[in-house]
Amino acid sequence: xxxxxxxxxxxxxxxxxxxxxxxxxxxxxxxxxxxxxxxxxxxxxxxxxxxxxxxxxxxxxxxxxxxxxxxxxxxxxxxxxxxxxxxxxxxxxxxxxxxxxxxxxxxxxxxxxxxxxxxxxxxxxxxxxxxxxxxx
Amino acid sequence: xxxxxxxxxxxxxxxxxxxxxxxxxxxxxxxxxxxxxxxxxxxxxxxxxxxxxxxxxxxxxxxxxxxxxxxxxxxxxxxxxxxxxxxxxxxxxxxxxxxxxxxxxxxxxxxxxxxxxxxxxxxxxxxxxxxxxxxxxxxxxxxxxxxxxxxxxxxxxxxxxxxxxxxxxxxxxxxxxxxxxxxxxxxxxxxxxxxxxxxxxxxxxxxxxxxxxxxxxxxxxxxxxxxxxxxxxxxxxxxxxxxxxxxxxxxxxxxxxxxxxxxxxxxxxxxxxxxxxxxxxx
Numbered sequence: 001x002x003x004x005x006x007x008x009x010x011x012x013x014x015x016x017x018x019x020x021x022x023x024x025x026x027x028x029x030x031x032x033x034x035x036x037x038x039x040x041x042x043x044x045x046x047x048x049x050x051x052x053x054x055x056x057x058x059x060x061x062x063x064x065x066x067x068x069x070x071x072x073x074x075x076x077x078x079x080x081x082x083x084x085x086x087x088x089x090x091x092x093x094x095x096x097x098x099x100x101x102x103x104x105x106x107x108x109x110x111x112x113x114x115x116x117x118x119x120x121x122x123x124x125x126x127x128x129x130x131x132x133x134x135x136x
Numbered sequence: 137x138x139x140x141x142x143x144x145x146x147x148x149x150x151x152x153x154x155x156x157x158x159x160x161x162x163x164x165x166x167x168x169x170x171x172x173x174x175x176x177x178x179x180x181x182x183x184x185x186x187x188x189x190x191x192x193x194x195x196x197x198x199x200x201x202x203x204x205x206x207x208x209x210x211x212x213x214x215x216x217x218x219x220x221x222x223x224x225x226x227x228x229x230x231x232x233x234x235x236x237x238x239x240x241x242x243x244x245x246x247x248x249x250x251x252x253x254x255x256x257x258x259x260x261x262x263x264x265x266x267x268x269x270x271x272x273x274x275x276x277x278x279x280x281x282x283x284x285x286x287x288x289x290x291x292x293x294x295x296x297x298x299x300x301x302x303x304x305x306x307x308x309x310x311x312x313x314x315x316x317x318x319x320x321x322x323x324x325x326x327x328x329x330x331x332x333x334x335x336x337x338x339x340x341x342x343x344x345x346x347x348x349x350x351x352x353x354x355x356x357x358x359x360x361x362x363x364x365x366x367x368x369x370x371x372x373x374x375x376x377x378x379x380x381x382x383x384x385x386x387x388x389x390x391x392x393x394x395x396x397x398x399x400x401x402x403x404x405x406x407x408x409x410x411x412x413x414x415x416x417x418x
Binding site for chain 1: 318319322323325326329330331353356357358359360361362363
């Protein structure tokens with residue numbers, strides 16, 4: 001079965017992508033386009049890419065992920081790659097490949113936490129003393 | 137040695153069975169210094185003796201002959217059991233060589249008998265070498281088995297808290313072990329969904345560039361998977377080595393001991409530890 005695009009799910013202001021098939025050139029380009037469009041359309045603040053199903057992450061996939069991260073960053077969305085397998089991580093380290101600009105998390109839950117935390121950090125400081133009812 | 141000599145030897149061994157066996161058992165017993173009971177030793181040697189006579193009767197002239205199969209089988213059992221019970225190689229091989237003397241005592245003094253005995257000696261030498269080889273093979277198997285067990289034992293991954301696992305490393309780290317540690321740790325991170333790992337190297341006696349490299353790789357791999365590693369238990373000596381070797385730990389968090397590392401990881405997870413004061417002293 002050939003897949004001609006990778007589905008992008010919207011969870012509030014977070015986009016969730018689960019890569020289940022080998023990422024080929026066309027597919028990767030398509031995913032980049034789709035994501036860029038959806039980030040703008042939805043006003044997404046975060047992109048979570050799940051690669052649990054990937055047995056192999058080569059330099060091409062690595063570069064694709066890095067590109068997605070850069071594009072998202074320009075559009076003010078943070079990219080988090082989740083679910084990298086130990087074997088994949090070891091291979092990447094042995095090959096000296098890095099994922100520049102990409103944050104990672106163990107699973108989608110942690111990634112959502114991270115996005116929530118960084119949004120909290122970005123939000124303007126609210127001084128609770130100001131909003132509290134004035135002392136009599 | 138030809139088949140006729142083998143036949144003659146079989147006759148001698150059968151006729152003088154009791155005398156030879158007694159002499160053999162006595163000699164071997166002295167070398168083993170009471171670490172094997174008499175009955176056990178006699179049973180073992182008797183078994184070998186029977187197999188030896190059968191081999192000569194079948195006309196086998198070398199240890200490799202197919203009719204010597206039973207004899208070699210009995211001997212390899214013997215040397216394996218010796219190896220497992222901690223006897224030395226000499227003590228094992230002498231069990232075979234000690235048969236020469238009692239046979240010489242009964243075989244007679246004439247030239248034919250002596251030449252038979254020389255052939256017999258040669259055959260025993262082959263058997264001795266065979267015993268030695270089996271002994272060494274058994275020892276090697278024992279050692280590699282233990283090394284494997286040690287590898288399994290020495291790399292536990294323990295859970296310290298929700299989301300925090302630790303690997304207490306004890307002993308020398310080499311490439312093979314580092315590999316095992318790396319794989320175990322990363323797998324444990326996935327299985328338990330822990331975003332923090334503590335590598336405790338209190339028990340590592342020395343560190344070199346290669347070991348440091350392995351530790352770094354593990355940490356970078358964990359980071360790629362979305363987990364953070366903390367190194368704890370760096371001893372002063374090792375800290376000096378790390379600096380003098382020019383190893384850069386970069387942004388990797390290092391803590392003096394496991395408690396500090398745990399506290400750091402807890403704090404990163406917004407867990408606060410509060411001592412309850414005001415409790416009445418007991």
